[in-house]
Amino acid sequence: MKTRLRDLMLFFLLGVFLLIYPFVFTQAFYQHIMIMVFMYGLLAISWDIMGGYANLFSFGQSAFFGIGAYVSTLLFLHWEITPWLGMVAGGFASGVVGIIVSYPTARLKGHYFAIATLAFLFVVQIVLENWKFVGGAQGLTLPLTEQSSFWKFQFRESKIPYYYIMLFLLGLGFLLAKGTLNSRVGYYLRALRESQEVAQSLGVNTAKYRLMAIALSGFLSALAGTFYAQYVLYIDPSSVISLNLSVEVVLISVFGGCGTIYGPLIGTVILIPLTNLIRASLGGAGRGIAYMVFGGIIILICVLQPDGLVKLFERSKKAVAREV
Amino acid sequence: MTLLEVKGVTKRFGGLTAVDDVSFEIAEGKILGLVGPNGAGKTTLFNCISGLYRVNSGMIVFGGRDITNKPAHIVCRAGIGRTFQIVQNFERMTLTENIMVGAFLRSRGKKQAAEKGLEILEFIQLQEKKDVKARNLSPPEKRRLGLGMALATEPRLLMLDEVMAGLTPVEIDGVLDLLWKIQETGVSIIVIEHVMRAVMAISEKIIVLDSGKKISEGPPEEIAHDDRVIRAYLGKSYAGS
Numbered sequence: 001m002k003t004r005l006r007d008l009m010l011f012f013l014l015g016v017f018l019l020i021y022p023f024v025f026t027q028a029f030y031q032h033i034m035i036m037v038f039m040y041g042l043l044a045i046s047w048d049i050m051g052g053y054a055n056l057f058s059f060g061q062s063a064f065f066g067i068g069a070y071v072s073t074l075l076f077l078h079w080e081i082t083p084w085l086g087m088v089a090g091g092f093a094s095g096v097v098g099i100i101v102s103y104p105t106a107r108l109k110g111h112y113f114a115i116a117t118l119a120f121l122f123v124v125q126i127v128l129e130n131w132k133f134v135g136g137a138q139g140l141t142l143p144l145t146e147q148s149s150f151w152k153f154q155f156r157e158s159k160i161p162y163y164y165i166m167l168f169l170l171g172l173g174f175l176l177a178k179g180t181l182n183s184r185v186g187y188y189l190r191a192l193r194e195s196q197e198v199a200q201s202l203g204v205n206t207a208k209y210r211l212m213a214i215a216l217s218g219f220l221s222a223l224a225g226t227f228y229a230q231y232v233l234y235i236d237p238s239s240v241i242s243l244n245l246s247v248e249v250v251l252i253s254v255f256g257g258c259g260t261i262y263g264p265l266i267g268t269v270i271l272i273p274l275t276n277l278i279r280a281s282l283g284g285a286g287r288g289i290a291y292m293v294f295g296g297i298i299i300l301i302c303v304l305q306p307d308g309l310v311k312l313f314e315r316s317k318k319a320v321a322r323e324v
Numbered sequence: 325m326t327l328l329e330v331k332g333v334t335k336r337f338g339g340l341t342a343v344d345d346v347s348f349e350i351a352e353g354k355i356l357g358l359v360g361p362n363g364a365g366k367t368t369l370f371n372c373i374s375g376l377y378r379v380n381s382g383m384i385v386f387g388g389r390d391i392t393n394k395p396a397h398i399v400c401r402a403g404i405g406r407t408f409q410i411v412q413n414f415e416r417m418t419l420t421e422n423i424m425v426g427a428f429l430r431s432r433g434k435k436q437a438a439e440k441g442l443e444i445l446e447f448i449q450l451q452e453k454k455d456v457k458a459r460n461l462s463p464p465e466k467r468r469l470g471l472g473m474a475l476a477t478e479p480r481l482l483m484l485d486e487v488m489a490g491l492t493p494v495e496i497d498g499v500l501d502l503l504w505k506i507q508e509t510g511v512s513i514i515v516i517e518h519v520m521r522a523v524m525a526i527s528e529k530i531i532v533l534d535s536g537k538k539i540s541e542g543p544p545e546e547i548a549h550d551d552r553v554i555r556a557y558l559g560k561s562y563a564g565s
Contacts, residue, residue, distance in 0.1 A: 184428045184437075187417075191425040194414040200396035201374055201406050203429035203477050 018167060022160045029280065031159040035231070037272045038166040039224050042173045043249045044256070044264030046220035049177055051250065052258030053186065054213035055193035057110065059246045060117035061221050063124040066241035067094040068222025069229035070128065073140050083153035087226035091219040098218035099211055106207060121246060128237040139236025142229065153230040162231055169227060173220045177261055180216060189213055190259070251294065255301050257308020266309050271297070327352045327512050328373070328481055333382030335372050342368040344536035345382070350481070355503065355513045357527030357544070361557050364533040366516045367409050370483050374406045375399035387480065401429065405479030407470040409486050409516070415459035419450055422458050422469060426476030440476060448472040448502065464491050471502070481512045488519045496522050520558070524548065532557060
């Protein structure tokens with residue numbers, strides 16, 4: 001009971017902090033960092049549903065991200081459909097693509113599935129690069145509106161609207177993932193991660209739940225993709241569908257502790273500001289240095305706590321319980 | 325009434341015929357023993373019935389319904405639960421969670437599944453360890469957990485693959501008591517077992533497999549004196565005793 005109260009307090013404080021953050025840190029750069037934290041957080045959560053819960057180790061997350069970005073942008077450019085609807089459409093498109101791709105890969109496990117997702121990533125990238133209708137390698141530019149417009153998902157004066165929108169999307173994704181994973185689906189996914197045979201013998205339609213995990217993961221990643229397109233207003237195949245982005249998402253989740261939902265969020269909160277700050281302070285060379293630091297931290301966590309940062313918290317919790 | 329009917333089931337792996345034209349049936353509420361030397365095809369037969377393997381020929385009818393080559397989750401839904409010879413529980417989940425995975429099948433929600441989970445943990449006498457991760461159990465406890473998981477799906481037929489392997493005599497008696505209690509609720513049980521004392525005590529009928537073929541079938545006392553069975557499996561000393 002006491003810990004529950006404490007948790008509630010923590011959540012409340014965190015909520016207040018997140019809500020007032022853009023008014024405390026008024027510099028655009030700090031707001032940008034937080035927006036990136038939210039965006040990567042959503043990607044990491046969506047990766048965790050597949051990679052952490054269902055044991056479908058994916059390097060294809062940025063393909064889902066890219067599909068979300070492209071679908072909403074194309075719908076807006078060609079038919080002036082609001083990016084809000086485009087976002088939902090992108091989510092569903094991405095989920096459907098995920099389901100289609102999961103059929104030929106249904107029997108693949110572990111490393112082999114990971115390789116297949118890598119291939120999937122490159123296929124999507126190459127298709128987009130060579131498809132004139134979607135802008136080819138040049139990419140697509142979203143026309144600037146004259147003034148901020150909620151309907152057109154563009155805000156000129158400040159980053160604050162973007163901040164709250166991404167915060168909302170992250171919250172939505174978190175609740176959706178949490179709700180799903182706390183229910184029967186989550187139990188089944190964790191079960192099939194450990195043994196498909198046993199899960200099947202307990203009446204679990206493993207193929208169906210595998211599909212659900214991929215579809216949900218694709219859907220959430222695509223929401224982040226649409227947001228990114230509206231935030232940057234320019235997308236091209238190599239920026240939204242990159243192996244770099246996929247790998248970053250995997251590293252963040254593994255670093256934080258996959259299969260927990262909280263782990264990937266913790267990973268994001270630490271790694272994204274860190275790399276952004278390093279990049280900003282070191283300028284052009286910063287990108288390389290940032291990745292070196294990134295790599296160093298990953299090596300450290302592999303040596304010290306292979307199950308991810310989140311396990312450190314669990315351990316201290318247990319230690320407390322023992323003392324009491 | 326016949327619950328499960330296996331008719332001429334054959335399973336081949338390349339040139340090896342692991343199960344060769346095996347037929348048998350089990351009535352509701354009965355306990356059937358399945359014995360035979362290592363590699364006789366007992367576990368393969370279980371895998372064929374529970375839908376993990378596709379059979380090459382033959383038919384499996386459960387409760388009047390043809391379940392031949394149906395996927396494992398459908399077979400389970402029809403009412404067949406099983407355990408595994410090589411115990412594979414969900415090691416990183418707690419005992420309650422392990423059982424809930426099975427209990428969800430016939431529960432409306434999480435709460436109901438959790439309640440059923442607790443009930444079953446009490447039944448298999450592991451309730452004190454309900455929040456322990458399955459990987460921290462001792463081997464005998466792991467086998468009991470496997471039994472509990474299968475029970476959670478509320479089967480009409482329970483297929484147990486060596487649940488008594490490696491147990492002490494006292495522990496074996498404990499498991500026998502559990503099985504009798506399960507039988508009292510009307511569930512049929514097929515046991516694969518090498519502990520002859522236990523199989524003889526609990527089975528109403530025993531089937532003996534050797535090299536994939538059924539070589540004998542009958543009540544325990546008959547099996548114990550069957551020449552073919554003694555030659556293939558039991559050995560002379562058993563018949564003498």
